[in-house]
Amino acid sequence: MRGRGGNVSEIFVSFQGEGLHAGRRHLFVRLGGCPLRCRYCDTPESLVPVPECRILGPDGERRRANPFTPSALEAEVQALVAVAPPLAALAVTGGEPLAQTDFLAAWLGMRAGGLPVLLETAGILPARLARLLPEVAIVSLDLKCPSNTGERARWDEHAACLEAAVAAGRDVYVKMPVDEGTLAEEVEHGARLVAAVHPAVPLFLTPLTLPHGTDFTISAATLERLHAVASRRHPDVRVLPQLHKVLGIL
Numbered sequence: 624m625r626g627r628g629g630n631v632s633e634i635f636v637s638f639q640g641e642g643l644h645a646g647r648r649h650l651f652v653r654l655g656g657c658p659l660r661c662r663y664c665d666t667p668e669s670l671v672p673v674p675e676c677r678i679l680g681p682d683g684e685r686r687r688a689n690p691f692t693p694s695a696l697e698a699e700v701q702a703l704v705a706v707a708p709p710l711a712a713l714a715v716t717g718g719e720p721l722a723q724t725d726f727l728a729a730w731l732g733m734r735a736g737g738l739p740v741l742l743e744t745a746g747i748l749p750a751r752l753a754r755l756l757p758e759v760a761i762v763s764l765d766l767k768c769p770s771n772t773g774e775r776a777r778w779d780e781h782a783a784c785l786e787a788a789v790a791a792g793r794d795v796y797v798k799m800p801v802d803e804g805t806l807a808e809e810v811e812h813g814a815r816l817v818a819a820v821h822p823a824v825p826l827f828l829t830p831l832t833l834p835h836g837t838d839f840t841i842s843a844a845t846l847e848r849l850h851a852v853a854s855r856r857h858p859d860v861r862v863l864p865q866l867h868k869v870l871g872i873l
């Protein structure tokens with residue numbers, strides 16, 4: 624993306640819906656584009672670069688054409704920070720943000736202090752993650768189970784990303800989306816992987832819902848079973864639904 628600017632699909636303020644910091648108010652910057660095609664993806668509009676960014680502020684919604692320069696994006700962020708209630712973090716999400724590493728490095732590198740950066744990533748691009756870690760305080764890393772994504776396994780990439788984030792001393796947590804068809808052996812494998820890198824990194828099982836609904840695609844009994852399987856391999860496994868879906872917010 625060097626020289627071509629960044630593709631941003633949404634900028635908005637909401638409650639963090641997942642993981643260790645769920646319930647805290649964050650400013651979200653959602654980037655367009657993702658190399659994966661998870662079957663359960665709940666941001667299908669961000670899978671490819673988009674012509675316009677949607678910006679949701681206290682005065683409602685407006686659109687701004689892509690691409691963004693780093694300074695233009697930072698100006699939009701600062702404008703929202705100025706009018707938002709107290710915020711805990713700047714959440715950089717997607718799509719897959721690391722698909723635009725050059726742009727992210729330029730944007731995050733020019734920021735002088737301000738909100739800590741929480742990076743939400745699928746954890747499949749370890750070299751790119753390592754490059755951005757100096758600008759990131761919190762890493763939210765997914766473990767993708769092939770049985771529910773429909774993608775190939777990426778265990779080695781997940782492990783390399785987790786190792787890099789832990790070695791850098793970042794605040795790290797891992798989320799593993801699960802549904803009724805998720806294989807127990809994959810959940811067990813993922814739990815063992817996280818525990819092997821660092822058992823203090825919490826592992827969240829995220830019960831999936833229909834892409835644009837609140838109906839869970841996993842039963843309570845299956846969730847219990849998968850939690851038990853994971854807990855045999857990892858000392859801190861938690862179940863947490865996506866709060867933003869429960870609340871019906873962004």
Ligand code: SF4
Nearest residue numbers: 657659660661664718
């Ligand atoms: S990694 Fe995230 S954005 Fe990309 S396809 Fe999977 S769920 Fe969707």
